[in-house]
Amino acid sequence: MSQNFRLENVGFINRDKKLSFKFNGKKYFGYEGDTLASALLANGVHLVGRSFKYHRPRGFFGAGVDEPYAVVQLYRNNETEPNVKATEQELFEGLEAKSVNCWPSVNFDIGAINNFLKIFLPAGFYYKTFMWPKSFWYRIYEPFIRKAAGLGVVSTKHDKERYEHKYEYCDLLIAGSGPSGLASAYAAAKNGASVILAEDKPRFGGTLLTSDVNIGNQSGEDWANSIISELKEMPNVTVKNRSQVFGYYDHNMLVMSEKVSDHLPKTKKYHPKQRLWYIRAKEVLISSGSIERPIVFGNNDTPGVMLSSAAKEYLKVYGVLVGKNPLVFTNNDSGYETAIEFKKNGINAIVLDSRVNPQSEIIDEAINLGIKIKFSYVVVAAQGYKKVNSADISKISDDKKQLGTIENIKCDCICVSGFWTPTIHLASQSGNKTQFKEEIDAFVPGVTKQNETTLGAANGVFTLEETLKSSFSAGQDLSKKITNNDNKISFPNVVEKKSSQHDKFWCVPLPKGKSYKRFLDFQNDVAVSDIEIALKEGYRSIEHVKRYTTLGMATDQGKTSNLNGLQLVSDIENKVVPSVGHTTFRPPYTPISIGAIVGREVGKHSKPTRKSPMHSWHEKHNAVFVDAGVWLRPRYYKNGNETLFEASKREAKNVRTNVGVCDVTTLGKIDIKGPDAAELLNRVYTNAWLKLPVGKARYGVMLREDGIVMDDGTTTRISENHYHMTTTTAQAANVLSHLEYYLQLVWPELNVNVVSTTEQWAGAAIAGPKSRKLLQKLFPDIDVSNEGLPFMGYMKSDLFGAKARIFRISFSGELAYEINVESDNGNFMWEKIIEMGEEFKIQPYGTEALSTLRIEMGHVAGSELDGRTIPYDTSLEGLVSKKKDFIGKRSLERKAFTANDRQKIVGVVPLDKKTSIPEGSHLVKDAQAQLPNKKLGHISASCWSVEHDNPFSLAILKDGKNMIGEKLFVMSPLKNKIIPVEIVSSHYVDPKGERVRS
């Protein structure tokens, strides 16, 4: 297909490089330097999508970041990306894109029926209708809306692209490379300041690329190019295109997204797709320019209606005509610039100017060129469904209230200009108190909050000369403060055309008997009538109107709709715009990909992975690992085709009958030293610690100040003033911080030092009736008898030359020991244990078997110490000292904590002794009771008891103390299970604890 709307020899595209691409399956050609939008328009394609709510046909409205609706689904290098603006996406060879918001196709869209049902889809419609009946929401409304709406489909595949983060500091960050950005960057750079100049488009220069001006005897474009090339050569300047500064945060930190590879068919090797820059700047210059404002009229969303500045940009930058029979509708001089550009290329535009009799240089020029102009004329409505084919126009009275006779004139596009809206998003994000500027009917930055300075059009300055003057001096003054240099720059001679006053007119009244939709917010399908309804229904605050109607929401953030919306509210409410105020501008200014935000912290890079020194042994022996905090721990060792269930049962059984070995390196270890160490422990733990002899371990429970159990573990007195504390794997870091908090802030008089030694020691637990025999073999020189090393005893020894600590402690409830060696010797220790244990039928066991063993013993762990339980709840009240004070003790007197029917840990066995009980299930008295069925407690942990060979669970149950022997039901709506159970003691195996002492 030929590019029928492409001009010869106009624009900055590279005509030597032809690119092919596909849109909605159809093949087209464009050139290098095109955007997807300009290439489609060159081919005469205006219909790109369907609108969000009414599914009306939509085309291109802008030419860049201002575009509210030309959003496509992009296909690039076997990946797909939603929410891509066709006006920003640069063309590359092989690009593929599809329309969004339409099903089954953009030309025949079933949702367009909404357009004919629009009377039923007023403001707040979703709130009003789809909320009832409730069940319909999930089954019918929501899935339908999901399919019909949305800005594309997110890929469910892993994103293989690489995204990077970069942190940068500079003296001046300049956002936008239009005239004000270039001038201020140049002045600051000449003063020796470090400068970052960011431009969101591929080309630098902003409006200089499209306006007919002259700076220092050069065209605007040539001047921009010469400044940019000079800046690029300077070592103190970083110039970045395709880079959008999208957020202004506290402490003068700004975030910029650099699209490094999005314009290429494929990301180059070792290159990121995008890079997110966190920039801390001493001074920030906001030169983000302005966006043209639409004038609101009937059917103003029809494809072919677009901003006049966009039409000019397509023409001047891309050599593309958006139409061959254009109509320009303006309330200021900008529309004439577009008409003149058309004329220069042989296209006759008709200009409708709402003003009565405006006079200016540019109007004279238009008249001299023979352009047909109609003053006091407006477009009443665009006609045509998928493309503008004509316009209903009319004369308008001087007070703008009365329309004359409606005439219909043929046209193939309507270029609309309702004056300019400064882009104040960044300034507003910084905390700037914006102010309404009557002369331009728009908000501009007011009192600055952080070190930001807004320049040029973004500051409401619309003449080039004034913009350049203020920007040169801002760049100079701000850099002088930092570098103390004062290089004067001679100000270039500027030639531009003077503009006349714009018309304070923004919305064409409806002709009698017509009900055209007049859109304010194109992205969210918010029309004038929606705002009227919202106000009629009593919404007053602009923030409420926004949320009720969705005006100015989503990715567009009101770029083209904000001020017209405010005008409408203020008109209806009879208020002035500044008293209505504007809604908050939120970062990001434009959509940012999640990948860029995440950066390199993805997959296994999302958090550190810790491995024990024995990790490679586990790997070699078919361990299946599980995440335990940041650690990887063997969950079970797979033997042949064993399942998790079979393997863990085998491992646990072997501990109960022979001996097993478990890697316990991950347990938190804290070394505590100092003359007041015992006193510290005595205050931190609930039980008594002052009389623990050297060479003995003790189990302790620590609380938070609110009385909730924080952690448990054993602490051993290594020598007079030296203790070795263990914590659970998950709480290790918190416990250390907790101790440091009390030592540094609450009791600084205690002479104690604490330090984490988790990584310094490798640990192995050997457990089972044969563990003593194994220990004797490992340490032939020491007395390991029940008398020599009794339960809770501790010894230092030597494991074939490696320094070792032996603790007789048990989590499994069996006779057990824990051996610690220095980490470097961990693997040596492990292999020795396996080697020596062979004759005792030793098997390694993982966390799953460990859980089984502790659950059937009724030993509590993280699932019971879940941040909601006090010592009583987990039957640890015997460890709570009545004599001394400790952290959290006072809270245990709280009424609820001492209630007679307080929850308590119990055991749960299914009556059929077969059905496994899902963890997290609820316990109820009557399974058939009406919903909501009263919950008596919950299952905290479940296992298959290897001792009894039937399922067994632990539960936290209301009045658990008096519930032993009761028959209840376990209910799991998630697993659709109701299981009759009996409540038993939580100590299902060896209730007297004889084995650990044997």
Next chain:
Amino acid sequence: MRSQNEFSYGGDASVKRPELNQEISDQDWDNFVYNRKSLRGKHLELWQHISGCRQWIKVERDTGTHEIFNTYKADEASS
């Protein structure tokens, strides 16, 4: 200057833990454990340099703007 993500927040620094073994009313204890003012504006708060020297420090910060005015060591009096 250290990056904020090396630090961990530790709550209101003006809260003083009651002495051990001190008789204390339910109300006073609740005030110590639970009740905080949640001010907007200048706030003296605790932070721990968890990914660094592990010191707890006091930081005077504006909760509205995140501006940091001053920092004090754990044993240093805040003015």
